[in-house]
């Protein structure tokens with residue numbers, strides 16, 4: 001019997017996760033159809049994706065990109081939306097079964113919420129949404145019956161280890177971290193590492209923001225907060241192990257001392273494919289994982305002197321309330337400034353720690369509360385940035 005295709009909307013289709021998702025879909029065209037694609041500014045690549053996947057609707061950042069896209073597409077009848085409202089509309093389009101949330105940063109939050117409010121299944125890559133609004137996301141998903149399936153390899157690993165297991169038996173969940181490009185550089189050289197060096201990740205090929213987050217290990221801190229909400233665990237049940245080979249993605253320790261781990265090749269198409277096919281498993285074209293060839297798997301604790309942003313994230317997770325929102329906002333502002341070569345690598349920590357230290361924490365019940373803290377923290381980070389520049393000149 002022919003199964004109906006699963007209809008997908010991909011938010012962030014021109015990014016690293018978006019393109020890998022389309023690569024998975026290419027291999028399983030009989031199973032998946034693309035109803036919507038959303039990108040930011042890369043209207044050239046989006047136009048090629050539209051021609052190949054023939055979605056009914058697309059969304060871009062602004063009228064300017066919409067105009068470019070129209071010119072690139074010629075006589076295509078695809079509906080083109082733009083701006084925040086456009087992203088929310090495409091994420092909640094009636095014809096979609098599942099939304100892949102892979103826009104970077106808090107820009108992904110509103111469309112993610114829109115998808116959940118309509119009861120869509122969510123393949124979640126945009127960790128920043130969970131970091132700033134995990135509680136709200138859980139509540140909306142519980143109300144509408146949306147299933148949230150993680151795309152992040154570590155969370156996919158935990159998700160797979162936990163399937164069919166009662167949460168009350170979990171002792172601790174460990175996410176692994178490759179350690180990024182600066183795992184072994186002398187400590188005194190760290191603060192002056194250049195953009196090009198920070199973008200040279202030894203294991204994963206990803207978008208720029210998440211690559212810098214991996215170099216500072218803020219990424220792993222954000223992932224801890226993401227895991228806290230995805231799996232409804234206490235902060236003290238979460239840990240990180242540095243594992244440079246990036247073969248083991250997550251480990252779950254149970255009360256009786258048994259530890260389950262999830263292993264796979266270092267390729268995002270594996271967790272993406274699982275998120276799309278869940279609860280089924282489809283054959284992967286990638287070669288089998290050959291542990292005899294890998295030979296050794298190392299694990300060690302995170303050195304918070306080397307990765308102080310990870311330390312800040314761990315503290316924000318433990319403190320809860322509005323701290324994770326501040327952490328994320330200050331980090332987004334400072335990583336962007338580092339990407340634009342306005343600050344040094346070491347100054348990312350300086351800005352994030354300044355914003356956290358000057359924050360008056362509060363409870364966040366509604367989206368508006370979250371967005372208000374996000375705005376304030378961005379403003380504070382921008383001001384601090386200006387002050388820094390004033391000191392330099």
Ligand SMILES: NC(=O)c1ccc[n+]([C@@H]2O[C@H](COP(=O)([O-])OP(=O)(O)OC[C@H]3O[C@@H](n4cnc5c(N)ncnc54)[C@H](OP(=O)(O)O)[C@@H]3O)[C@@H](O)[C@H]2O)c1
Pocket residue numbers: 011012013014015016017018038039040041042043061101102103104105107125126127128151152153204205206207208209210268
């Ligand atoms: N890459 C990975 O291996 C990986 C692994 C796990 C989790 N994640 C998470 O997945 C998310 C995406 O990561 P990525 O590596 O795929 O990032 P990326 O390569 O930088 O792609 C980001 C995507 O989001 C779009 N975008 C960026 N800012 C936007 C905005 N303000 N409004 C609308 N669209 C916007 C970009 O559009 P344009 O390019 O068209 O401007 C692009 O399609 C992040 O949250 C990241 O932490 C990534």
